Amino acid sequence: MWLEWWHWVKQYWYFLVIGLLAISVSGVLFLLLRSPTPKADVTDTFANESVSVAATTSTPSVATNSAGFVDVKGAVKKPGIYQVNANTRLFDVVRLAGGLAADADQQQINLAQQLSDQQVVFIPKIGEEVPTQYAAPVATADTTTTTGSVSSDANSDLVNLNTATAEELQQLTGIGQKKAELIIQFRTEQGGFQQPEDLKKVSGIGDKTFESLKDSVTV
Structure with a gap:
């Protein structure tokens, strides 16, 4: 009897091996399919999405402030x-x-x-x-300035005949130390210049000199 069984096993051994493999694979698949899906991953994903949404929706509040x-x-x-x-x-x-x-x-x-x-x-x-x-x-x-400020800025680079020092007056075309002193003397005696053209009343300053510096002075 044992000899007959042994001869059968030798002749059909590959059927036995195939059967054992099939049982093993079936068992592994069964265990994998019954394993529960980890809930931690779902929770983490939801938390990350919540943080992302919160970060996105926080931007408009900055604009509102x-x-x-x-x-x-x-x-x-x-x-x-x-x-x-x-x-x-x-x-x-x-x-x-x-x-x-x-x-x-x-x-x-x-x-x-x-x-x-x-x-x-x-x-x-x-x-x-x-x-x-x-x-x-x-x-x-x-x-952004008012109209009055614009006028002040436009005049800021001009030499004011009523307030300029002798050194500032000498920066004008054709005005040396002597003429600068005469300009200061004139405004002191006359109570100041009423208009730039009054500069021609100063000794030594004629039409030609005035034309060369009229765009550089103010009162």
Whole structure:
């Protein structure tokens, strides 16, 4: 009997090996399929997504903190306080205020004007003048100044005949030490220069000399 079994095993051994392999593979697959999915990965992924969303949504709050408010008065449909930011223009605020009133004078306003925090915006009616305290500033390339400041800046490089020292006067074309002293003597005796042309009343300064330096002096 044992011999018959042994001969059978020798003849069909590969069927036995295949059967054992099949049982082993089936067992491994069964264990893998029944293993629970780790929940930690899902939690970590959700947490990371939450942090990402929070970081993304926090940016607008920075812009909100940098905003300001302007006071809109005059010929608009809804005068009041309106929020602005660094890029807000006058036409944006007018739109928030319901638009211009029917009697608004658009010739006196600049709808493209950029607004800033705590500014008062006054929209005049036709025939009405903008109060001085509400007048819009005049914008320049480097800074924003009033019209009066622009005039002062334009005159800042000129030599003032009524206040200049002898050394400053000698920087003018055709003015030496002697003429500088005469200019100071004249303004002392006459109470100052009323206009640049009065310079020709100083001894030694004629039309030719005045023409060469008239664009460099002021009073």
